Amino acid sequence: MSRRGRGVLLLFEARHTMNVHTVPVGPVRPPGYWQSEAALHVFEFGLLGGGYVAAVDVFLARLRRTGDLLDRPERVLNRRQRKALAEPFGSIDDVELHLWASVAYRNAIYLALGGQAAFAEHLRSQGQLRTRGQ
Numbered sequence: 001m002s003r004r005g006r007g008v009l010l011l012f013e014a015r016h017t018m019n020v021h022t023v024p025v026g027p028v029r030p031p032g033y034w035q036s037e038a039a040l041h042v043f044e045f046g047l048l049g050g051g052y053v054a055a056v057d058v059f060l061a062r063l064r065r066t067g068d069l070l071d072r073p074e075r076v077l078n079r080r081q082r083k084a085l086a087e088p089f090g091s092i093d094d095v096e097l098h099l100w101a102s103v104a105y106r107n108a109i110y111l112a113l114g115g116q117a118a119f120a121e122h123l124r125s126q127g128q129l130r131t132r133g134q
Helices: 003-019 033-047 051-066 079-089 094-113 116-133
Strands: none
Touching (some): 003 079, 051 079, 094 116
């Protein structure tokens, strides 16, 4: 993982640790859990810039055009856009590039939904889908 990528993830995890007072067990989350998760993601979004912002714009435009979540978000960015996304992180592998592209996609979803409360609800619904699929 790139040095900048490790730094962003370290700050993300530190902020997450500050917000988690109990470990959720099972599908039931304590009150405010999803709002806290949304705030954590918004914090992470604010740490990134440059090619990342351009990638968010590409995802946001595609979300607005389709009017729904994307079936294959990994196919949205072209080679030039992926290169621009990777640039602030230095030399990164495909796994890390995929990680930052997924963060950019979540950021675009947040922007498309129009705010932190709606994004928290999106995270809650996605979390429930994952829990049911296990």
